Amino acid sequence: MRNAIDGHAGYSILTPAERAAVLNAIDTCSAVLEIGTFQGTTVSEWAKRRPMASFLSVDNFSWVGDGSRRENIGRWIDNQQPNMRLFVGTVQELFDFCSYFPHLDLVIVDGDHSYQACKKDLATAKALLRIGGTIAVHDYATDNPSLCGVTKAVDEFCAEYHVSIHHTKGTVAFIQC
Numbered sequence: 001m002r003n004a005i006d007g008h009a010g011y012s013i014l015t016p017a018e019r020a021a022v023l024n025a026i027d028t029c030s031a032v033l034e035i036g037t038f039q040g041t042t043v044s045e046w047a048k049r050r051p052m053a054s055f056l057s058v059d060n061f062s063w064v065g066d067g068s069r070r071e072n073i074g075r076w077i078d079n080q081q082p083n084m085r086l087f088v089g090t091v092q093e094l095f096d097f098c099s100y101f102p103h104l105d106l107v108i109v110d111g112d113h114s115y116q117a118c119k120k121d122l123a124t125a126k127a128l129l130r131i132g133g134t135i136a137v138h139d140y141a142t143d144n145p146s147l148c149g150v151t152k153a154v155d156e157f158c159a160e161y162h163v164s165i166h167h168t169k170g171t172v173a174f175i176q177c
């Protein structure tokens with residue numbers, strides 16, 4: 001799905017309702033990590049609307065949509081707000097590179113949608129999160145069969161870590177940790 005956002009370059013993969021639900025969760029956050037930023041269109045809208053929060057986006061730009069890697073990184077830079085930073089790589093590489101983080105309030109997981117990778121991203125997200133923080137996962141319980149690994153990964157993650165889905169909006173599941 002492609003959703004243009006006024007005043008931002010490129011397009012968002014999240015629907016307006018999904019973006020609004022995440023924006024609502026950001027309300028009380030000061031540190032937010034986004035795994036899978038694509039063109040930075042979505043995070044740019046959040047960063048603009050929540051100027052007091054800091055946003056770190058992680059993407060290895062392995063998926064390019066209908067553009068190129070260079071175009072997507074260029075759009076991300078066009079979308080950059082003063083409170084947005086980008087790490088090019090995986091979240092595991094980020095973690096290895098700099099294992100100390102201030103504890104994050106919210107991690108948005110929308111990177112590699114395979115079961116194995118999503119499970120790994122969820123575990124890393126949990127390690128980066130403060131107690132009581134939230135993980136928002138896009139494409140949970142979607143009817144797109146190629147993305148069903150996300151649902152399996154989330155359900156297993158919740159069972160293994162004894163955490164649960166607080167609520168969902170569209171295909172975004174908000175896990176209270």
Ligand SMILES: C[S@@+](CC[C@H](N)C(=O)[O-])C[C@H]1O[C@@H](n2cnc3c(N)ncnc32)[C@H](O)[C@@H]1O
Pocket residue numbers: 011012013014035036037038039040041042043058059060061062063064089090091110111112113117
């Ligand atoms: C569906 S798009 C993200 C859409 C974005 N959140 C938005 O709202 O527009 C998935 C992104 O995850 C990135 N990605 C895929 N595998 C990844 C990985 N292992 N680590 C980091 N990013 C990854 C892709 O390059 C792509 O930009």
